[in-house]
Amino acid sequence: MQADEYDVIVLGAGPVGETLAGRTAEAGLRTVIVESELIGGECSYWACMPSKALLRPAAALTEARAVAGASQAVDGGLDAAAVFARRDGFTHHWKDDSQVDWLDSVGVDLVRGHGRFTGPRRITVDTSDGSPRTLTARHAVAVCTGSRAVVPNLPGVAEADPWISRDATSAHEVPPRLAVVGGGVVGVEMATLYQALGSQVTLLVRGEGLLPRMEPFAGEYVTEALREAGADVRIGVSAASVRREAPGGPVTVGLDDGGEVVADEILFATGRAPRTGDIGLETIGLEPGSWLEVDDTCRVKAMDDGWLYAVGDANHRALLTHQGKYQARMAGGAISVRALDKEELDTRPWGAHVATADTAAVPQVVFSLPEVAAVGLTAAEAERQDHRTRVVDFDLGQVAGASLFADGYRGRARMIVDVDRGHLIGVTFVGHGVAELLQSATVAVAGEVPVERLLHAVPAYPTMSEIWLQLLETYRS
Structure with missing residues (x-):
């Protein structure tokens, strides 16, 4: 078993992990990043970038239709194949060569494979070539493993093979009928997208309206626009069961009001959970699958000697890529100062080493129409x-x-x-x-x-x- 010692180990190479690793490497700390999937993470390949690449043509077409002189030139709807091809360009066809080159350019080592804690400051990686490798950290380990989509445990769900957000953003065909469960950001954006691409969308929202964490009028405007576009938006209705009789066949969604919706695919956009269930947290006294509570430098509060950090979605402060990268800049600076002891840690409000804007001034855009x-x-x-x-x-x-x-x-x-x-x-x-x-x-x-x-x-x-x-x-x- 190969063993290596680093100053900093970063678990997870999404935008958050990359940003943090870049900061600590820039400070002169020997840094390694561990990733089991593509370098660049959820945002680059299955979330922010592909979803916005997909939604932009729909926005451009809508805006053109709303301007006299331009609207007369608009003939027909979106070209789904071209929309998907544009998305593929932004995801680099799900290849991460350029991201690997960037890590190389900033002096961050990369270990591919699934990493787990096997004790304090120690990560054992089941590498892609099958040989385990143990990494130890002199100063810090940062958990930047992000979050995953949650599918509710409804009767028939497993057998129905539902979509999650990854499936919706990486699809290459438009289902004629799409049921979307959930009225948050993902549900709204994907309902907007697929209705524009030609699906007949049914959006099922169990609460009082769309976008419940925003001002009520925001959800009202979006609801009206979706309905005008032809979507069936049902408020106060929950999915109670799912049934797909044959692989690739239609899906029947049983509703809590006794009704049914029949679709060709069903997308669950019903929340996120931390990707901390299989990283060995139990070996360091923490609960597997839990959100990790941190201070404003993103240091895990439950770890007494201060070597463990959780940055981005894993700490549940603000589940947004730009906020995670902001945390990574703050945490990377804090780790570097503590490790090198070259300057005083700036913990003033809005200081150089504390994350406060992820609680007090969080910006968010919903790319609906x-x-x-x-x-x-x-x-x-x-x-x-x-x-x-x-x-x-x-x-x-x-x-x-x-x-x-x-x-x-x-x-x-x-x-x-x-x-x-x-x-x-x-x-x-x-x-x-x-x-x-x-x-x-x-x-x-x-x-x-x-x-x-x-x-x-x-x-x-x-x-x-x-x-x-x-x-x-x-x-x-």
């Missing part, structure tokens, strides 16, 4: 946290830039002001093209920019960014 972009708290969350607030809403369609963007533009913006501190704590936009408005909102929330100062950040005319002027003037009135 229309888009939803939000950062910070919703009005309901602010109320639950006892903030004294003023909520300001404005019709995006009344902004000159939005009316130029699309004829009959429909959308809405909301900002939430903490009136005691005088700055924004939450912003939500709904409408076509609003994703690019989000960074300005994130700067305002994360930077705690006083509202009176924001009044001097003059938006260019005529752009959609003039929504800021309208929100702020409404707040002053």
